[in-house]
Amino acid sequence: MNAPIESFQLPAFLRGGPKLLLIDGKHVAAQSGRTFTTINPSNGQVLAEVAEAAEADVDLAVAAARRAFEGPWSKFKPLDRQAVLLKLADLVDAHYDELSLIDTLDMGGPIRATRAKRRRAVALLRYYAGLATSTHGHTIENSEAGEIFSYTLKEPVGVVAAINSWNGPLGLAIWKIAPALAAGCTVVLKPAEQAPLSPLRLGELCLEAGIPRGVVNVVPGAPAAGAALAAHPGVDKVAFTGSTEVGQHIVRASAGNLKRVSIELGGKSPNIVFADADLDAAVPGSAMAVFANSGQICSAGTRLFIERKIHDEFLERLVAFARGLKVGDPLDPQTQLGPLVTRAQLDRVRGYLEAGKSQGARLMTGGGGISDAALAEGYFVAPTVFSDVRPDMKIASEEIFGPVISAMPFDTVDEVIRMGNDTPYGLGSGVWTKDVDKVHKVSRGLKAGSVWVNCYQAMDAAVPFGGYKLSGYGRESGTEHMEEFLQTKAVWIKAG
Incomplete structure (x- = not known):
């Protein structure tokens, strides 16, 4: 005989009223007051009402991310960023049963499969925590005349728009947030409207881990919210996972301020x-x-x-x-x-x-x-x-x-x-x-x-993943992933 279906209690996070946006460390309703429903795909029933972010909410989230990037987050040394990422890893581990159940209810992944992803979720956070203190530039012996000392600095690219698909809500959110924070960037995360719940809960755990308000903002909504992020002049980089068609739209939208883009798209492997x-x-x-x-x-x-x-x-x-x-x-x-x-x-x-x-x-x-x-x-x-x-x-x-x-x-x-x-x-x-x-x-x-x-x-976590051709460009995981969130600055110092 098959084992009986386990009895699960609805996570406290899912009880009560609509799930709100997370902007500047606060739960807020959408400026329009609009919400949308997320559906349990195993029975077609409404699972939760969620605040629907639009362009006005994206503006607020990007502004909060910019303030945090130029303010308190800029004062976090590599060891400090490592410490909060390790704390976040511990919190994800401690709350993983809740997070896996949310993903099972929200996008239909079998509980045996969502539970099995605990090791990867925690490993990603701890891996990038390690990279926070091991990313560095180089000293370079140059061939110019005179006594010139040259070296490179690695600096965070700035405000990152992380836009994800729905097929791995928690894992994809961690995969975007962790390297961005390790590099010293701030994030506006737009999870897919089909499965936004575990990313919202992850945003709460980021605050609990001691990550300053505004460093991680979560704005679920319709595709218009993602489009607003991709085109936003206050965003320095877009990291996207989703369909090739949407990825092409994002590349075109990014041209306004020539923001950096990494895209992991479709496949027919x-x-x-x-x-x-x-x-x-x-x-x-x-x-x-x-x-x-x-x-x-x-x-x-x-x-x-x-x-x-x-x-x-x-x-x-x-x-x-x-x-x-x-x-x-x-x-x-x-x-x-x-x-x-x-x-x-x-x-x-x-x-x-x-x-x-x-x-x-x-x-x-x-x-x-x-x-x-x-x-x-x-x-x-x-x-x-x-x-x-x-x-x-x-x-x-x-x-x-x-x-x-x-x-x-x-x-x-x-x-x-x-x-x-x-x-x-x-x-x-x-x-x-x-x-x-x-x-x-x-x-x-x-x-x-x-x-x-x-x-x-x-x-x-240490092995890079990404595509050729219409499957996109850029890499996730490995040291290559950190480079997606860093600028390289050359410094020349002439003596005498």
Whole structure:
């Protein structure tokens, strides 16, 4: 028998009236007085009312961030920034059960999955806390005549607009806030309106950690709020995670004051299985490279390339694995796939399922909703596998952001590298083989920011992540991430 669904008490943060904006260390209503609803995707019911930020609220938040940047935050030494980030890490750890439950209720991530992200959330904060005290410039022996001493300084870029998507509310918020604070910047965070609650709670914990008011501001709202941030002359940098289309808008909007931009965008990542792979690892690894988070991961390995000599066997095992996954109430610890985040996303994924069928792909499993009557009001899609897929089909060329695998055969290494790169995206990729020569050749040949070998979606705070081509530019995690929030100043001193 399956374990019973756990009994959860609604977090105190979600009780009471509307959730307000966090600006200059205070909870405030939107200037317009408007609110919006955030919906529990597992049952379609209203979870909370949230103040809806607009341009006027963005102006207030940017002004607060500027005051803090030029005022109290500028007096925090690297050791001080490290101390508050470590305190924030401790608070996130202490409150993590609450934060993971909020994300499960707000965006539908299974509780077993949101709970499992504790280590990464805390590790990110502690990693960037370390970088706060280890970022430095260089002394440079120059070749100019005379006695000249030259060196570089690393200085914070200023006010950062952090604009996130909804598929990892807490993790994405930490991923933006932590390096910005470690570098000495201040932040205006605009979480996605589909799942804004855990970022608001994180903002409260920032204050509790001793981060001065105005250093972290949180302004959930409609896309207009994000657009106002991207174009705002008081913002020095935009850090964005989301769709390629929105990323392109942000780049255009940033031109007014030529603000710095880093963007992590969409993907249609290739996942390649060679005949010599360990199939016992490659089958579940390839399945969950797509089905994790119900396919709502930008680097999901949605284009599955299988060497022809094992194609049929691998597909048979993959389909059996997919059919064995438990789709259901995300509060059930046994659930492996929860709902999609909104009804609009459900309709979008259904459209791709129909396109796959109409364009001639062979539906191996899934392809629709879940028959359980208890889930009828939620936004559920069964894990889906298509075979006989051609590269020109919509399901093979466009990002679906749902639990849909498009499987295609290949014969040679050179052929699969060409097929893998036949996309405008370049975010993630996977290779399953025991042959080290294939590992090196394919890893070098693929045009993608990450290549996972005999695994998929492995992440570490010290390892950079980002994209090629339409998947964006800039890197998150690693020392490269800190550079996104720093300016380099050259200083020349002539003696005598």
